[in-house]
Amino acid sequence: MNNQTSPAGRELECWIAFALAAAIVVIVGMQAAPLVNWDGLSALAHAYDVLFRDGSVNIALLGFVEPPASVICYIPLVAIAHLLGNVEIAAVMFGALFMGIAALLTARLLVRMSLPLYARIVLLGLLVLHPLTLSYAALGSPVILLLVAVLGIMKSIMSWSDDGHLRDLIGCSLYAALAVLTRYEMVFVVIAAAGYIGSRSYRGEAPWQRIEGTLITFLLPVAYFSALWIGANSIIMGDAWYFLKHTFGGPDIFTQNTFVAVVVLPLIAFPFIYALAYHEARPPGPGHGPAAVSLLVMSAIIPPLLIPGAYASLGDGKIWPALCSITIMAVGGGVLLAAAFLSQYAPGDTKLTHRLRGTVVVAILSVGLLATVRVGGIVSPPTTHIDTLRGNVAFGQEASAERDLGETIAGYLVGPGREDNRAVVVGWPGFAVAFFARQRVSPLHRPLPAIEVYPESRVYREPVERLQPGDLLVILEDERAWASALAPVSMTKLPRELGSWQVYQIRTYYWLAP
Amino acid sequence: MSHRQQPDISDVSLRVLRDRPEECAYITVTGPQKIAILAALIILAVFAALWGCEVLVVLNGAAMVFYVVHSVWKFWLVWRSLEHKVELAYSPEELAALDEQTLPTYTIQVPLYREAEVLPVLVECLDGLDYPREKVTVQLLMEEDDVETIEACRSLDLPPQFEPIVVPDSEPKTKPKACNYGLYQSDSDLLVIFDAEDRPEPDQLKKAVAAFRDLPDDITILQAKLNFYNQRHNLLTKWFTGEYSVWFDLFLPGLTAARSPIPLGGTSNHFKADHLKELGGWDPFNVTEDCDLGIRMHKHGHHAAMIDSTTWEEANGELFSWIRQRSRWVKGYLQTWLVHMRRPLQLFGQLGARGFFNFQMTIGGSLLCFLLNPVYWLMTALWFTVHPAFISPIFPPVILALGTFCLFIGNFVFVYLAVAGCANRGYWDLVKHSVLTPVYWLLMSIGAYKAVIQLVHNPHYWEKTDHGQFGGTSLDE
Secondary structure: OOOOOOHHHHHHHHHHHHHHHHHHHHHHHHOOOOOOHHHHHHHHHHHHHHHHOOOOOOOHHHHOOOHHHHHHHHHHHHHHHHHHHHHHHHHHHHHHHHHHHHHHHHHHHHHHHOOHHHHHHHHHHHHHOOOOOOOOOOOOOOOHHHHHHHHHHHHHHHHHHHHHOOHHHHHHHHHHHHHHHHHHHHHHHHHHHHHHHHHHOOOOOOHHHHHHHHHHHHHHHHHHHHHHHHHHHHHOOOOHHHHHHHHHOEEEEOOOHHHHHHHHHHHHOOOOHHHHHHHOOOOOOOOOOOHHHHHHHHHEEEEHHHHHHHHHHHHHOOHHHHOOOHHHHHHHHHHHHHHHHHHHHOOOOOHHHHHHHHHHHHHHHHHHHHHHHHHHHHOOOOOOOHHHHHOOOOOEEHHHHHHHHHHHHHHHHHOOOOOOEEEEEEOOHHHHHHHHHHHHHHHOOOOOEEEEEEEEEEOOOOHHHHOOOOEEEEOOOOOHHHHOOOOOEEEEEEOOEEOEEEEEEEEEEEOOOO | OOOOOOOOHHHHHHHHHHOOOOHOOOOOOOHHHHHHHHHHHHHHHHHHHOHHHHHHHHHHHHHHHHHHHHHHHHHHHHHHHOOOOOOOOOOOHHOOOHHHOOOOEEEEEEEEEEOOHHHHHHHHHHHHOOHHHHHEEEEEEEOOOOOOHHHHHHHHOOOOOOOEEOOOOOOOOHHHHHHHHHHOOOOOOOOEEEEOEEEEOOOOHHHHHHHHHHHOOOOEEEEEEEEEEEOHHHHHHHHHHHHHHHHHHHHHHHHHHOOOOOOOOOOEEEEEEEHHHHHHOOOOOOOHHHHHHHHHHHHHHEEEEEEEEEEEOOOOOHHHHHHHHHHHHHHHHHHHHHHHHOOHHHHHHHHHHHHHHHHHHHHHHHHHHHHHHHHHHHHHHHHHHHOOOOOOOOOOOOHHHHHHHHHHHEEEEHHHHHHHHHHOOOHHHHHHOOOHHHHHHHHHHHHHHHHHHHHHHOOOOOOOOOOOOOOOOOOOO
């Protein structure tokens, strides 16, 4: 196909990109099958709880620690996977679907830019086969949903900058709402987008009215769905800001040098991201759209430099999970900026030499910085390209211990005379243990066994107060932190011990009032 | 006054009734329909007596499914309009290139009743239309008992293309009856309706001509967009403007793109006159004769398209007057739905599956929304305040999920559509008022319930809207 193809042909090409991207994710995901991504598994497990835990749909179980968008998107996929007999394949389905959508969005933009076919193939390949994005997709991580939101925002804002069509503004606003409810720190990108849209709206008659109306149109979905989420936290959890307290409640210090990590991670994700952002942001640019993308990419990178503690708590101090939003912005933005760059120049274009001087300088500096950092081993990349294609995906963890523990719990709960007994799981990843336990039991028994999960050890009293004789208590963290809380409880340690995790059966229980 | 051969008023009044009684609203609810409604009510009563809660669950579930489908459907049609410009647009250069010698003849109908105040400005506006005067006839249709307007007309020095016509006094005293009277005195190729307070864009007639020439022959109706020149008079006119902006700029274009019957607006409908005459003109017994005509013409193979031209009207900014106007519109929609649903299978065959579905959603669906909304608003308010015991049993998990979707997503969709309508028109200062649209919906529902009551007691009564109440005739900037 070439740029002379009919609209139907171009649309078909975009859907072929969708199908191929989804197929690649399925192939890699099936190879990576023993591995899990904890964020993805958490979303999957919560979606499972919403559908099946109480014997009927209970949306209140979608969980209020992680952002809700991924859980909501997982719900229909988990329902389908359940019908197919293997709930865990919902992770691959999730990754395939949203990688496909990401490819579809990108393909449509590349076609609109009238890039030659080989350039479209290369850029789409860069997006789909990138070790980071493919890793996230293969394991069903919510980050692949973030990629879709990011590409949607960027594509829409590029189109809106050029044509001013209302549909692009609305599209951008809906993607922005999706982004904020996928990763909360995307609020900074949305603020930057609002600033850009507002500045571009200052024109014509009554410019301030135009800005007001445009920004209301753009921000209304973000504000509304955010308010819904806050309201849900208030009604169901009794605390409107419960989600923020638990999302940002972890360690607030990075394990590695913050400044270096924040500056270098985008380069690892897309080596020429700064050069491309510089090239498109300089006036006089041929188009405003790519400048907006440059702005959005930088708006994701700057906040972690200003408030590193907030970002560190997102990933328990680990660089890659905490800063995944800026790596995704770099990949998504990098592909779109590369496309914009290529669309500006024909071979032999005399403008090339003049406009590229500064860009080349930034590119050389980027390569130098990257080489220095990698030589110094300051920031470790998650995986290589070949590893990813072989199914050894980044951010994948073995979950065999959790599966075994789930089987232990399941075996206990389905024992004779224990139908009314419960398991109480405290610590991380309790959601995974509960999920695997329910998977073991669900084909055999209805309803599902009662398993309560408490995500972290900052709250001791509530789970201990709820213990009853016969309950199974599973502590997935340092027992010593629970010693005083469990002092009044008479427990028997079960013989099966998995790693450092303790499994206790409650014999008697009484609560000493403080 | 006109010296053409005057048609028999009773003939033109009753032509639809005489020739197509099955499509006339003279009888609002036919015998078989009454039997069907009664039977349904009896069955419902029996089921309710036997399985009360289950019946409520089923009805509630059906309502939730309807709301979800309606929300998605409307958003989809609006999105189609946003994705691709559907209405036909012509540049000034293209219009200037039209050979005026070959332009068709045009009749402009303006039904008037107690419009003496706006008459001078109306004449000035229509005289300013960009169309050869010798090819235009402007019929000023006045009722025989409207002495004030007739005298005002006589006192004006009317340009030669204007033709005052006095409609003999007869029942029903409605706008469509007057239009029919003028229709059968017209021998023009094309015909358009304007209201007394209308300010069509000067090039609208030429745009319609160009569109008719470019479109297939089955397109015999063109609908221009309507909007208001007193948009910012008060909060009610701002909401009204938002509603019109969505309806004419975004929703109807999406509907025409789906090749579905559209409820025509009461003005700025351009017709190929012969086809209109074949069908007997408007139904004088339907108080939204425009809506009915759009459906009826589509049934008989005549389809509609939209043109990118605006007629500026006066928005009703007085609350009780607005409610009366809205109640007439809703009553007319009810009449239209009942008339065309007399033979549902035949209607399905005439409209096709997509057209039938869109008819149900547009006419029946709008009605159902107006009538159901207050019920669910009340239930929601009760649930969040006093948690009455009767609500939980009728919302089992799946229906609760659908209800939650409708409450939080469906309502947002409709508010956002109002915002989009204002933004699409560039009414940026009205965007913030559109966020308060749910209050406007309450007014719509009040009008709807009034309409239902009036349909029973006085189905053909025409609630006349007074014009010239809200400011001048220039566009409100």
